[in-house]
Amino acid sequence: MNINEALEALQGLQKFGSILGLERIQELLRRLGDPQKSLKFVHVAGTNGKGSTVAFLSQILQEAGYRVGMYTSPGLMGFQDRIRVGGENITDEALIRLTERVLSTMEAMVSEGLSSPTEFEAVTALAFLYFLEKQCDVVVLEVGLGGRLDSTNAIDAPLVSVITPVDYDHMEILGNTLGEIAGEKAGILKSGTVLVLHPQQEEADRVIRARARELDIPVHSVLTGQALPISRQLEGQRFSLAGESFTLGILGDHQIANALTAMAAVRVLEEKGFTVSHEALKKGLANARWGGRFEVLSTEPPVLADGAHNPQGARVLAENLKNYFPGRQGIFIMGVLADKDFDAMIEAVLPYSKGFLTVTPKNNRALKAELLAAAIEMRGKSAKAMASVEEALAEARRMMEPSDYIVFFGSLYTMAEIRSLFLS
Numbered sequence: 123m124n125i126n127e128a129l130e131a132l133q134g135l136q137k138f139g140s141i142l143g144l145e146r147i148q149e150l151l152r153r154l155g156d157p158q159k160s161l162k163f164v165h166v167a168g169t170n171g172k173g174s175t176v177a178f179l180s181q182i183l184q185e186a187g188y189r190v191g192m193y194t195s196p197g198l199m200g201f202q203d204r205i206r207v208g209g210e211n212i213t214d215e216a217l218i219r220l221t222e223r224v225l226s227t228m229e230a231m232v233s234e235g236l237s238s239p240t241e242f243e244a245v246t247a248l249a250f251l252y253f254l255e256k257q258c259d260v261v262v263l264e265v266g267l268g269g270r271l272d273s274t275n276a277i278d279a280p281l282v283s284v285i286t287p288v289d290y291d292h293m294e295i296l297g298n299t300l301g302e303i304a305g306e307k308a309g310i311l312k313s314g315t316v317l318v319l320h321p322q323q324e325e326a327d328r329v330i331r332a333r334a335r336e337l338d339i340p341v342h343s344v345l346t347g348q349a350l351p352i353s354r355q356l357e358g359q360r361f362s363l364a365g366e367s368f369t370l371g372i373l374g375d376h377q378i379a380n381a382l383t384a385m386a387a388v389r390v391l392e393e394k395g396f397t398v399s400h401e402a403l404k405k406g407l408a409n410a411r412w413g414g415r416f417e418v419l420s421t422e423p424p425v426l427a428d429g430a431h432n433p434q435g436a437r438v439l440a441e442n443l444k445n446y447f448p449g450r451q452g453i454f455i456m457g458v459l460a461d462k463d464f465d466a467m468i469e470a471v472l473p474y475s476k477g478f479l480t481v482t483p484k485n486n487r488a489l490k491a492e493l494l495a496a497a498i499e500m501r502g503k504s505a506k507a508m509a510s511v512e513e514a515l516a517e518a519r520r521m522m523e524p525s526d527y528i529v530f531f532g533s534l535y536t537m538a539e540i541r542s543l544f545l546s
Contacts, residue, residue, distance in 0.1 A: 171380045
């Protein structure tokens, strides 16, 4: 098996769909020796801000000298982004070897009449094997979808459980009310953990805290009111907390709250025996990077990429554009998945747009660019469907006036294509 064959074999498992439930992953892990039982975890659930919070926390712990495993999805530039140790992607050699091991174990399960694990379950098991092999001191583990029945929830009680902002997303799976969705996110909570809770909308907050009380779990509430933005530049931003200045390597006012959430998780880890100096904390915040989140790809002219893919994410993007480009409008290049609330996303950014170009993400759940353009035009803004991201960028540059900026947004599934146009 070579690397392409390994990737094709894993992606071929998508034919089994995305079926929530822990029975298959638990059986697969049992047959693989339960690698997760020998690892320490910080488990991160939520709708928005998970990736950035994981990035801040992982970088802080790395700066403190720990060997940190990081599990996220989807991969921004490729599959191997999803599994990282010390900031480095899983190697081709390890991915091939562990894919063969996981797939042969799955084949044995199927031959015995058991259901085949899904792609995400196979990759999660593979990641646990890799993190154990690399002797990680701690793994920062991002939930794939929901929480309660997500394959990452096959772990025992983690050192810390983190819940970032909960909003409406994946409603066909997680429920139609904020309370139902929050209940699924709170499903990661287990007796023996400590909860770090990012500020939430009232209904979500009530549900999550009730679950924590049931399990007698201490709750560390992230207090964001004391942190104030000092400066916002496309090169970086600073905020003050208790009279001290902190630099963040990820842009946007909302990242201050994500950074504070990571800092709260660090404090819990310190109570559990980890040692993180103040210098490591500050360096981690400054050196953290998370691509495709209000990411500056170019300053002349300004081109930004933001993976906002639900209404709350779009509202945060709109707020950032207001702060970083006051009084200015931009050209939006937008592509979405059909199961997203794209009407609310369009509504959120409408005041900051002089026009839209639409693209079709490379995903089988994608909304056709023409349908998205029609939805935008119904709101009185010009919109033109484009055949590709590259053509959309060329058209946006042609349309630009000196004070304009360009923003790519709507789906994480377009980010690799967009970033490769600039970062190569």
